[in-house]
Amino acid sequence: MRKRINALAEQLLDTLEQKGYRSTEPRRAMAQVIANQDKHFTAEDLRKQLPSLGRATIFRSLKLLVETGMVCRVLLEDGDLHYQLSHRGHHHHLLCVECGSSQDLLGCDIEDLLQQTSARHGFELSGHWLEVYGRCNACRNVEQTVELANA
Ligand SMILES: [Zn+2]
Ligand SMILES: [Zn+2]
Ligand SMILES: [Zn+2]
Structure with a gap:
């Protein structure tokens, strides 16, 4: 049985599927964690919350979410690269x-x-x-x- 995930995570996965990306288990897990962030986050934050996923998987999925416009990059003044949910163009x-x-x-x-x-x-x-x-x-x-x- 599939784990229940929240509406926002569901929306991320739906958008990915519309663009031709299947909702795999790692993508579901990541969508759930991202949907629960209340602030911008780093790839490392995701890695800590998803210890079962490899670094490469996290970076690949983040890249996909950025390319499909659902997540945007946030460059902090000190040069740290963060990510956050994006609902706009x-x-x-x-x-x-x-x-x-x-x-x-x-x-x-x-x-x-x-x-x-x-x-x-x-x-x-x-x-x-x-x-x-x-x-x-x-x-x-x-x-x-x-x-x-x-x-
Ligand atoms: Zn302030
Ligand atoms: Zn943004
Ligand atoms: Zn501009």
Whole structure:
């Protein structure tokens, strides 16, 4: 009998199947673990939670999920590569360097600019990847409160 998995994991597997990727046991296990992450995660986090899967299997499945648009890569400011669930098309991330939170930044306005700049170099643009670092609203509010308390 198949192990029960949650709705989000089921949705990941359905999307994979629609794209022609069978729902194998390792993929089911991974979809379940990924669906349960509440923050961005590393391949190593998955490996710890799925000790029965090999490193190569985890990386292959992650790559597949990224290629099919269900998971996106998140590059932290210190160079660590994380992953998170993605429910949208092209987007960027606002990454807080204090609490590590990530918000999706929808609406990409830089495509035209990049087209023009690339053309000037005789370069044919095929895509871009951009992360935005800073401090989120919650972290800024905490700091303002501390400043006021010390004033
Ligand atoms: Zn994303
Ligand atoms: Zn923050
Ligand atoms: Zn963009």
